[in-house]
Amino acid sequence: MTQTKIDLPPAFPDHTQLPESDGTFVKNFQEHPQSLILTDSIGSVLQQLHPDGDYAIGQDCGIYWRETEPPEKGAEAPDWFYVPNVPPLLNGEIRRSYVLWRELMAPMIALEFASGNGDEERDATPLSVSAEGETTKPGKFWVYERIIRIPYYGIFEVKTRKMEVYNWLNFSYQKLQPNERGHYPITPLGVELGLWHGTYQNQTQYWLRWWDSEGNLLLIGEERAQLERQRAEQERQRAEQERQRAEQERQRAEQERQRAEQEHQRAEQAEQKSARLAERLRAMGIDPDSEE
Structure with missing residues (x-):
């Protein structure tokens, strides 16, 4: 018995077998x-x-x-x-x-x-x-x-x-x-x-x-990068402002310490002056603690 050969239709083409362009130009620069x-x-x-x-x-x-x-x-x-x-x-x-x-x-x-x-x-x-x-x-x-x-x-x-x-x-x-x-x-x-x-x-x-x-x-990548740069710059500026505030606070604290130290020195000097005056008065026979 002779077999009859059956011609099958070709398989549908895929993307590698079909043209990727129809030869037309891009329509505009945009x-x-x-x-x-x-x-x-x-x-x-x-x-x-x-x-x-x-x-x-x-x-x-x-x-x-x-x-x-x-x-x-x-x-x-x-x-x-x-x-x-x-x-x-x-x-x-x-x-x-x-x-x-x-x-x-x-x-x-x-x-x-x-x-x-x-x-x-x-x-x-x-x-x-x-x-x-x-x-x-x-x-x-x-x-x-x-x-x-x-x-x-x-x-x-x-x-x-x-x-x-x-x-x-x-x-x-x-x-x-x-x-x-x-x-x-x-x-x-x-x-x-x-x-x-x-x-x-x-x-x-x-x-x-x-x-x-x-x-x-x-946003596109360039815009995201620019936004990140702006955020980084803003963070840098905030950090710099915080550093300046901290430095100003340190300076104020140092000034306050210096004022306290000067006040302490003035008090010591006044106390020493008062003690010397009392000593001289006693040497003169005057009791500086007397209320009369």
């Missing part, structure tokens, strides 16, 4: 510093949430959600995203992309830094198939909402300083309203997302930043 300031400042929060270190942060990295030809058509690359409960390395190798059909874990939050008016980031065009069987590339918003289902999606228009945050609820994105501080709570992380005006990497402008649930800004 994009990479913006990603860095977000990653740096939220590190301590993620370490508390993941003491085992199982989380990954992607910065302008592809999320592959379907197989296509060319492969890049089946990927979206958020400017910044965070995935909980996945290892930062795969089999000891640095991730080149995030392959959804291999990981089976959607990012919790994705952020886009729009150089234009945000139309691309809000594009909800669905995936469609032509009569010839060709598919069109769907909009980014539609992919995040309907396929990957990222719980939180934020859009920051760099030029207009406008930001929007969406929450995936009841199978669709609902636009969130900011709180009284103008921030958007990201409840699973216990943080808030908002805009901060300041200088970072020689650029003074508005940046996306994290705050804690009480409205305290989460």
